[in-house]
Amino acid sequence: MNHTPQQLLHSLYGYEDFRGQQLDVIQHVIDGGDALVLMPTGGGKSICYQIPAMLRDGVGVVISPLIALMQDQVSSMQQLGVNAQALHSGIDWQLQNQIQQQALNGDLDLLYISPERLMTEACINLLRSCKIALFAIDEAHCVSQWGHDFRPEYLQLECLQQNFPHVPRMALTATADRPTQQEMVKRLGLNLAQKYISSFDRPNICYRIMQKQKGKQQLLDFVQLQHQGNAGIVYCMSRKKVDETALWLVEQGIAALPYHAGLGAEKRAYNQHRFLNEEGLVMVATIAFGMGIDKPNVRFVAHLDLPKSIESYYQETGRAGRDGLPADAWMVYGLKDVMWLRQRLEQTDMDVSIKRSEQSKLDAMLGLCEITHCRRQAILSYFNEDSASSCGNCDNCLEPVATFDGTEVARKALSCIYRSGQRYGVAHLIDILIGKPTDKIKTAGHDKISTFALGQELDQKQWRSVYRQLLALGLVSSDPENYGGLRLLPNCRPLLKGDAQLQLRLDRKVSIKTPKASKARLQIADDDMDLWQLLRELRMALAQDQKVPPYVIFSDSSLLEMLHTKPQSLLQMSHINGVGEKKLDRYGDDFLALIQQHA
Structure with a gap:
């Protein structure tokens, strides 16, 4: 493919400019270098391996931990006209054979594989017979035994260095403190890799932490006043609380679904499919739900219980506002949360050094809850990043604490x-x-x-x-x-x-009425609300026809730009962020006709 990275960015993805260190990473990997890439959720990590995979000879192999994540990314790439497939247990053997043959023939740009499948002898032999452009290890923090999402299968990925010594390898994640970064380098054999560490700041997320009084009622008030009809995730510590909260929200008129490991694989897959493919659903879940959730228009993440570390909190809240539009990270916690987490940690039989590390992480999380200054500064400081000024977009900045x-x-x-x-x-x-x-x-x-x-x-x-x-x-x-x-x-x-x-x-009285409602924060004028709804309905109809999630057609940020600019021609439509050539050909006329009809 004789394109430059810049040309691919525009023609495929519909963006004019790279963000942050994206181009540096891409060029380094195209030239054959290894890379360790830390970018916040929504920061554009995927582009860092997708573009080099298309510009280098061979297939880009992406190691991804979840079937749902692989399917989501394959759908997104196929919508862009990219030859992408995934090998996992959810597809029948005939399709698996077909995909393997495509890889052998050099017909694939991207092949997504789970770490468990990658480590099988059959898969290693398949890859030895293919021309490999690169290996991208996504969610690479899973390799850390000290981390919050440890996956033992990731420890075996060092074998890629021995089996494919001349193929560039990339490790990518959104969340890793310094010890986790060091372990990623050590476990994956990336001692010579170039490090690209972006800012951990997510300025579009408003952080709010308050004392728990009547947790479910506080949550309901928050959703009804600020996020009625929006997609969101509510995290609870126990399966029982997930079920109770989801049922209670439904009784109060909120479209909500439960998700936890006790539901069974089919029910979990069904609920996750609905969350990804429908608008305005709230998923009430344990931490079993979330890693690799690419839904960009999650407008809020709420915690009804205290997370055990700032890494967990940052990772979970990072699932809000991946599209860069305003989003909320909202949490209530109380004395019982603190005592329960401390007791549970004391009672574990884990190694003393790991227990000490977990204790210090919990202490840091508690410190974040109790601080009286800017919460964003505290989060960034935890990840060794300095912020000179207060953010103006957290509760402590918006309503200074007495x-x-x-x-x-x-x-x-x-x-x-x-x-x-x-x-x-x-x-x-x-x-x-x-x-x-x-x-x-x-x-x-x-x-x-x-x-x-x-x-x-x-x-x-x-x-x-x-x-x-x-x-x-x-x-x-x-x-x-x-x-x-x-x-x-x-x-x-x-x-x-x-x-x-x-x-x-001095604990303030709980009030959640201070921030403006989310529709106002998305800057949709009253006169435009009808068109906004029509654009979303058209997107949903096209998504159902294509059997893909709505955001795979266009993200909320693309629709919002259409709403504000109201393009009158395909040329004008082509300048909307997220409208690449393939999507312009497929959907441009439909959206133009709707905008012109409404005008």
């Missing part, structure tokens, strides 16, 4: 833990502090200790906030052997002795 001198109340809270024997839970400790003479307190004799009724200046909810922050700051811990009873940690000594001061958050 703090108070919590030194004295913290001392009372700590002293109460000590005086009562370091074995009681938060509810009991609060009853002591506010002077509530329960039977349990009288039986234990805690109405006689010095901290009884010593904390009447705060109410129950405020004391829970104090204890939550003490847990998050690592001054106390919950003891799983004592049913979650709190105990003091060495870090609290300076505070108890009067050698340290402590500022605490």
Whole structure:
């Protein structure tokens, strides 16, 4: 194919310019170099291997962890007129044989394979008989045993270096802190690879974290006020909570589906297919759902429980707004979340060093929740990226957090833990502090200790906030052997002795009405709402006819550009981002006719 990368970008994808380091990566791999590529979700990683695969001799082999992801990417590439196929267990043997023959004949530009299939002797022999343009290892953070998505099959991929020493290899991911990056290099034999690390910033995502009061109701208010009719993902920690939340949302008039490992493969595949192919569905899921979800118009990701690390949080929230349009990362969490995650970690039998690493990751996640300054700065700092100024697009920037001198109340809270024997839970400790003479307190004799009724200046909810922050700051811990009873940690000594001061958050009343509704944030004028709906309906009709997800036809950002510019000719339509030659030929006339009819 005698094209330049720039020509392919325009003719195939319909974009005028490369973003960030894309062109540098592409040119390096075209020249035969290995590469480690870190780009945020929606940053254009796929183009970094797709274009070199088409410009080098042979087939580009993409190692991808999920069938759904492979199918999605194959559909997208075929829509662009690219010869792409996938080998996986979901296709019959006749089609598998046909695809293998296409690879042997040199008729494929891209071949997607799972790591499990790649490691079979038959597959290695097939690839030895083919001309290989490159190997692209997608979601390469799965190789890290310290990471949040570890896949043992990825550990075997180092064999590519031995079996195909002259074929360039690329490892690509959206999420990897420094230890994970080092492990990717080591495990995949990429010591000589050029590193391309882009900014982790996702400026279109608005981060909001608030205290959990009535989690489901808070979620419903958020969806109804800001994302009615939008696609979103809601993450819950347990399968039971997923089922309950999905059912409750449906009862409240929200189109929602559950997804977790307990549903069975067919039901999971069906629900995922509906989420990808229909508009405005909300998927309520455990973390089993999400890796490789390419749906670009997910307008929000919500967490009803606390993730166990900033990597997990960043990866999960990154599934919102892949199209670059405004999106929300919304989360509620509470004291029970903190205690449950800490206890679960304590009770695991994992190696001590891994447990220590997991603990530090959880501490960082708690720190992100409790900070009073810009959340985006904190996320970027975690990934060793400095941001000089506040983002103006997170809750702490939009509604600055009030703090108070919590030194004295913290001392009372700590002293109460000590005086009562370091074995009681938060509810009991609060009853002591506010002077509530329960039977349990009288039986234990805690109405006689010095901290009884010593904390009447705060109410129950405020004391829970104090204890939550003490847990998050690592001054106390919950003891799983004592049913979650709190105990003091060495870090609290300076505070108890009067050698340290402590500022605490003043929890604001929960309000989700401050941000503008999402339609306003997408900048759709009232006069254009009818046309916007018609454009989406046409896209859906074409997608159903082609048996592909709607966003494979055109993304929301392409439709929005059509809405704003209202092209009057195919030439004008060709300048819309995301409208390449093939899509212009296939769909240009239909969309032009609709726009002209509406005018």
